[in-house]
Amino acid sequence: MLLAKITRRHGIGPERRGLTLAAAMLAFIMPTPVMADAPTPAQDVAMARALRDTGAQGLAVALISDGHVSWVRTFGVRNAAGDPLDTDTVMYGASLTKAVVGYLTLQLAAEGIVDLDRPIANILARPLPEYGNVDAYGHWGDLAADDRWRRITPRMVLNHSTGFANFAFLEPDGKLRIHFDPGTRYAYSGEGMMLLQFGLEQGLGLDLEAELQRRYFRPLGMTRTSLKWQSSFAPNVADGWDEVGRSELHDERSRVRAAGSMDTTITDMARMAAYMVRKEGLSDAWQAAYPGGSLAITTRQQFPTLLPDAPVKEWPGAMAGLGVITFAGPQGSGWFKGGHNDVTANTMVCLERDRRCVLILSNDVRSEKAFPALVRALLGETGVPFAWEYPDLAAN
DSSP states (O other): OHHHHHHHHTTOOGGGOSHHHHHHHHHHHOOOOOSSSOOOHHHHHHHHHHHHHHOOSEEEEEEEETTEEEEEEEEEBSSTTOOBOOTTOBEEEETHHHHHHHHHHHHHHHTTSOOTTSOGGGGSSSOGGGGOEETTTEEGGGGTTOGGGGGOOHHHHHTTOSSOOSOGGGSTTSOOOOOSOTTSSOOOOHHHHHHHHHIIIIISOOOHHHHHIIIIITTTTOTTOBSSOOGGGGGGBOOEEOTTSOEEOOOOOOSOOTTTOEEEOHHHHHHHHHHHHHTTTOOHHHHTTSSOOOEEOOSSSSOSTTOOOOOGGGSOSOEEOSSSEEEEETTEEEEEEEEEETTEEEEEEEETGGGEEEEEEESBGGGGGGHHHHHHHHHOOOOOOHHHHSGGGTTO
8 A cells, every 4th residue: 555655664653643644645745736836735734644544545636716726736646556646647537527518508508509498308309218228328218108208408407306316227127217206306317417418419419529629628728538538548547446445447438428437637627627617608697507506405415316305404505506516605605516436536616706626536435535624624614515425424
C-alpha cells in the first residue's frame, strides 16, 4: 500500500501519525499544480489526510473560485504498478456525466431545440415500445402494457422522477417498468437518462458525443474527455481500487451513455465545472433556470433507489434539479453531483455565491469516506446533504 511505503520510508510509526505523517505524504507524493494559484498549507494537509485516513491510492482535487479554476492537485498513483496519478490522467467520470448532459439539455432548451416539459414521446416518430428492446439504449418494449411512458419529459429525466428503477437489470425479472406516476417523486434512474439520450438522438437526430465535443469539450480545451473510449487515453489512464483494496483495470467503454460513460481528467472536468457555475452560454433568463431545483427529495438516503418516503422531518432538505441536486446552507444556495462505482468515487459541489466549487475525482472508492471532511476543509460549511448521499458517513 502507498501509505505503508510512505510510513516505512520516512520512519514514521503509528504513534506519530497526524500532521507529521501528512507532511511526509506531501513531500513524497509531490502533488502537481497546474494553475498559478495554490492551496493553503491547511488545504494541502486536508487532501493528504484524505488518503491517509482512507487508505485510498489516488486522489485528484480542483478548486474553482469566482467561476475560474484556481488550482488543481493530484495525489497518489494511477495503477498497481505505482505510476503517478497526474493532472492529465484519464479517470472515470461516472455519473458526473449526468450533470454535463443536464447542462447540455438546458442549453438545448434555451435555443428552442428541446422543451423541458414536452414529453419525449412527442419527438419520436413511433410509440416508444414499438422500438423494442434496444441494447444501446433501453428495453422500451417492456413498457408496452403501461402507457405512462407517454408522460415522461426531459425535466422528469433530469430530476429523476421517471418512475424507472436505476437500471432494469436490477429488477427481479430484469424488465423495465414504471413504479410510480412520472413526475411525482424522486428515484435515481440511469434508465431515465438513456431515454433522454434516445429522444435526442433518435427523435431529434443529434449525436450526443458530437454535441458535447462541439459545445464544451473542444472549446474548453478538454482534449482528454469523451463519453466513448479513445485509444489516445491509453498511455495515461487510471485503474481503480475497490472497497477491500483490489485493483481493477480501467473499463474502456465502447458506447456513449448519458447515464455515465464519460472519461475525463481533473483538469478537464474542472474547466467544465467552472463553465457550469458561471452559467456560461445562457441568457440571463435561462441562467435563472439553472440548476433548477424543482422536486423535493423525500427519502432518508439516495440508494437503494425506489425507497419509500420518509417522515417529513427526516427529509434531507434538498431538491432535484437539472442533472444535479440543489441545497441551501450557511453560504447560501448550491448544487452537487456525485459519481460512483465499485472502484470510483467522485463529487462536485458548487456554491452560487462567489461561484465556488470543489471537484474531487478518485480512482479508489475508499476515498469517499473522506469527502464530507474534505469538502468542508476546502469550501467551509456548505449544507450538502452528505448523510443522504453517503448515509454511512453521517458522522464525518
